[in-house]
Amino acid sequence: MTLSEEDYIKTIYHLSEFNSKSVATNAIAEQMKTKPSSVTDMVKKLSEKSLVNYKKYQGVLLSEKGRLVALSIIRKHRLWEVFLVDKLNFSWDEVHVVAEQLEHIKSDALIDKLDAHLGYPKVDPHGDPIPNKDGVFTKSVKKLISELPVGSQGVCVGVNDSSAAFLKFLDKNKIALGDTFKIMEIEEFDGSVTISTRSGSIRISKQIATNLFLEIVDEE
Amino acid sequence: MTLSEEDYIKTIYHLSEFNSKSVATNAIAEQMKTKPSSVTDMVKKLSEKSLVNYKKYQGVLLSEKGRLVALSIIRKHRLWEVFLVDKLNFSWDEVHVVAEQLEHIKSDALIDKLDAHLGYPKVDPHGDPIPNKDGVFTKSVKKLISELPVGSQGVCVGVNDSSAAFLKFLDKNKIALGDTFKIMEIEEFDGSVTISTRSGSIRISKQIATNLFLEIVDEE
DNA sequence: AATTAGTTTTAGACAAAACTAAATAATTGT
DNA sequence: ACAATTATTTAGTTTTGTCTAAAACTAATT
Ligand SMILES: [Mn+2]
Ligand SMILES: [Mn+2]
Ligand SMILES: [Mn+2]
Ligand SMILES: [Mn+2]
DSSP states (O other): OOHHHHHHHHHHHHHTSSOOSOBOHHHHHHHHTSOHHHHHHHHHHHHHTTSEEEOTTSOEEEOHHHHHHHHHHHHHHHHHHHHHHHTTOOOTTTHHHHHHHHTTOOOHHHHHHHHHHTTOOSBOTTSOBOOOTTSOOOOOOEEEGGGSOTTOEEEEEEESOOOHHHHHHHHHTTOOTTOEEEEEEEOTTTOOEEEEETTEEEEEOHHHHTTEEEEEEEOO | OOHHHHHHHHHHHHHTSSOOSOBOHHHHHHHHTSOHHHHHHHHHHHHHTTSEEEOTTSOEEEOHHHHHHHHHHHHHHHHHHHHHHHTTOOOTTTHHHHHHHHTTOOOHHHHHHHHHHTTOOSBOTTSOBOOOTTSOOOOOOEEEGGGSOTTOEEEEEEESOOOHHHHHHHHHTTOOTTOEEEEEEEOTTTOOEEEEETTEEEEEOHHHHTTEEEEEEEOO
């Protein structure tokens, strides 16, 4: 598999991760910052290799084979992110671009030994699950703050947006994975949410609330 | 710089490392397992970018700029090798192929932090020096066993051939970097050498003697 | 049913890095 | 000195992944 093929497969996986509808050519092009015509060419090639199921004008979906390829690249990406943060002291907003390159290194032994060296982590620095060798991972029952009712309490376990800008915002506002939050009030008007933390109570905008995942501790 | 350009630059560096004569097209082709015509094309391109000095039919030499590029790739290659052996428990004969890929990862921050994480090593697992950020490294005064007279004593500090085959041979014969050897006898007929080690005396063939470096402790 | 806007595919071109085959330059042996 | 050999370059293709422009399709609106 070429680097380019791997990036396409991974993009298609992510675009169909939360809805099982077929992925549009334009969506792939936008995500990968290429042109739709380039996507068509590549999708044909991936289809030849049975990595995707593709019918003209009908969009594309990963085959089971393609899904496993995607998960193996995601596994590598996330393990490298853990390495960069835990061992090399990168901050969580810097690791994505580097992992984007490291995920393409081809060596099964390398990734096995890296996994062991890191103590077989289950999640990456952004709270995303790390698939095992066979592509199996536990999809945790986490919910966006914006989807929860007043009174919910939980541990912050992940981010929906893992752009450097958002992660830096969280750092600046002393919000980190592992923190426990309780939803105190939801403002009807603008969707902003008041949450209580160990160090007091803060107001977060709707945009923030739709990008932070909680794992519920006590439903009330 | 593309991956391919980087590999050419590195190859040219190594081919002119021990004699400052210009490097032949054929030599590069053989080393890189490509054809001479491909080398000519690439060398023209590198010349355009002032990474090499090239005149038709006259072979090629790295410019100062090219030399620095070569050393930065070699720095990355060797730091990754240290990482693989020291942190991930690879054996020294397995690391080269993986480092061949890792050396192309583009991130200055990554290599700085890796260097720090490893404790600023001065040599790689094969005894080869690791250049610093500015391409500076200490060329140690090591000599091949085959070049030394009877009575010389020194510490084994490097290998000339770092192929997996040779390194495995050394492991099997319990020869490792850091061992102290004394040259007891040189056989005129076949160039084989008898060396004494802590655990006794062994005979090594000329081929082995031309591939092991000693750092002399006591000239006698 | 026809028009239109938006999406997707086709066709043709390009750059990078390789190849083969043929031409040319350099070197070597007699 | 010159023919033979070897080394190197040129010319013309190939493959991969991209692009632009034009054509074809789909879906929504009249
Ligand atoms: Mn990538
Ligand atoms: Mn991540
Ligand atoms: Mn390489
Ligand atoms: Mn080495």
